[in-house]
Amino acid sequence: MSAVDVAFPYRVDARGRTATTPHADHVRDMAELVLFTSPGERVNRPDFGCGLLDLVFAGNSPELAATLEMTARAALQRWLGDLLTVQSLTVSADEATLHVRVAYALNATGENHTLTVSGGSGR
Structure with a gap:
């Protein structure tokens, strides 16, 4: 029997069962969770996440982009290193x-995928 990946956010499908999702989509959802969860937000895992949302109102600068690049790469490697390999991670301030x-590859299949997120920042 193969593993089943539960869809995120959690929902019930048309049959009244827990909705599932393909593995690639599940990994993408987990990567988004790592990026958007602030450290300290999860009670039982206070160091989970990289805090991207905390930076929405931070002053935008090349230094902020470099810091986020380092922390996001480290968080993805730490929490999802068994599922994906980060090939590149770029943060740009525009x-x-x-x-x-x-840009990452799924460890299970070797498939390449890209996740792009953008958000406003104050000045």
Whole structure:
């Protein structure tokens, strides 16, 4: 029997059962969770996450982008290193917007995927 990946956010499918999702989508969902969870937000895992949302109102700068690049790469490696291999992670500051692009390969299949998130930042 193969492993089943539960869909995120949790929902019930048309049959009234827990919805499932393909493995690649499940890994993408988990990567988004790591990026958007603030350290300290999870009671039983206070060091989980990288705090991208904490930076929404931070002053946008190249230094902020470099710091986020380092912390996001470390968090993805720590929490999802058994599921994916980060091939590249770039953070760019454009006006009042941060763009985060993660290129990764699934360890189970070797498939390449890209996750891109953008968000506003104050000045």
